[in-house]
Amino acid sequence: MSGLRALLAVVLVCLLPTGCGESDAFPEDSTMARIRERGVLTVGIKFDQPMFGYKDPASGRITGFDAEMARLVAKDLTGSERNIRFVETVSRERENFISQGVVDLVVATYSITPARAERVSFTDPYYYAGQDMLVRAGDSTINQVSDLDGKTVCTATGSTSVDRLRTTVPTAELEIVDAYSICVPALVAGRVDAISTDNTILLGLLAQHPDTLRLVGKPFGREPYGIGIRKQDAAFRDYLNGLIARWLRDGQWDRAFMATIGVGGATSESSRPATR
Numbered sequence: 550m551s552g553l554r555a556l557l558a559v560v561l562v563c564l565l566p567t568g569c570g571e572s573d574a575f576p577e578d579s580t581m582a583r584i585r586e587r588g589v590l591t592v593g594i595k596f597d598q599p600m601f602g603y604k605d606p607a608s609g610r611i612t613g614f615d616a617e618m619a620r621l622v623a624k625d626l627t628g629s630e631r632n633i634r635f636v637e638t639v640s641r642e643r644e645n646f647i648s649q650g651v652v653d654l655v656v657a658t659y660s661i662t663p664a665r666a667e668r669v670s671f672t673d674p675y676y677y678a679g680q681d682m683l684v685r686a687g688d689s690t691i692n693q694v695s696d697l698d699g700k701t702v703c704t705a706t707g708s709t710s711v712d713r714l715r716t717t718v719p720t721a722e723l724e725i726v727d728a729y730s731i732c733v734p735a736l737v738a739g740r741v742d743a744i745s746t747d748n749t750i751l752l753g754l755l756a757q758h759p760d761t762l763r764l765v766g767k768p769f770g771r772e773p774y775g776i777g778i779r780k781q782d783a784a785f786r787d788y789l790n791g792l793i794a795r796w797l798r799d800g801q802w803d804r805a806f807m808a809t810i811g812v813g814g815a816t817s818e819s820s821r822p823a824t825r
């Protein structure tokens with residue numbers, strides 16, 4: 550594209566009702582330009598994980614840290630955080646939804662792994678979690694991961710949590726379901742002995758049952774969360790990496806943390822990536 554045409558494209562985009570985001574012009578054929586032109590960012594997110602991605606049953610609003618990250622992207626691309634469409638994306642659908650173009654990106658407690666990177670691309674980590682266990686408050690027999698030996702443990706299909714349980718405690722019996730929220734009534738009713746996944750997800754579930762459940766608090770394994778996008782879209786990945794780096798520098802990351810995960814008093818030191 551000639552310099553003049555590029556300039557014209559910028560001017561035209563900036564005349565749209567949504568205006569320009571904070572970022573500068575994008576190459577005409579880029580994912581960023583397409584989303585800006587469409588005026589809506591489509592985001593795959595969890596709907597049942599309080600503090601990360603949660604659809605409030607009363608208001609219908611999607612809340613949580615992942616939702617805040619997505620809104621910041623929408624704001625930058627379209628001029629408003631409201632120009633966003635959230636699509637519920639359970640763990641096992643994440644790669645599918647990205648590669649089939651159902652969503653522009655997935656921000657859904659999505660760990661960066663080499664196996665997944667065969668099918669999708671990831672940004673740099675925007676958050677670090679660790680796998681942990683949620684048990685009944687009255688159960689004093691589970692205090693570390695090896696105590697899951699012989700117990701029934703609930704977790705979700707298509708997650709790193711399943712894989713790590715299989716390698717760390719092969720003697721645990723796994724109850725594998727579509728979404729972590731399905732595990733909660735099973736745990737409360739005694740049909741399973743524990744739920745195991747990222748500590749951050751478990752904290753959100755615990756907040757709904759503070760008197761009946763207990764977080765063991767012995768994380769095993771580190772889970773770096775990235776934003777998932779279509780494979781080989783290096784320009785979109787670089788753009789998103791630039792945004793994440795900016796949020797870590799300018800306080801937006803910390804504000805999003807305090808407004809979501811931090812509300813219950815959690816601190817961010819083990820989960821915050823270094824400022825870059």
Ligand code: GLU
Nearest residue numbers: 640658659660708709772
């Ligand atoms: N972060 C882990 C994963 O991506 C577990 C949480 C989840 O399933 O969303 O598999």
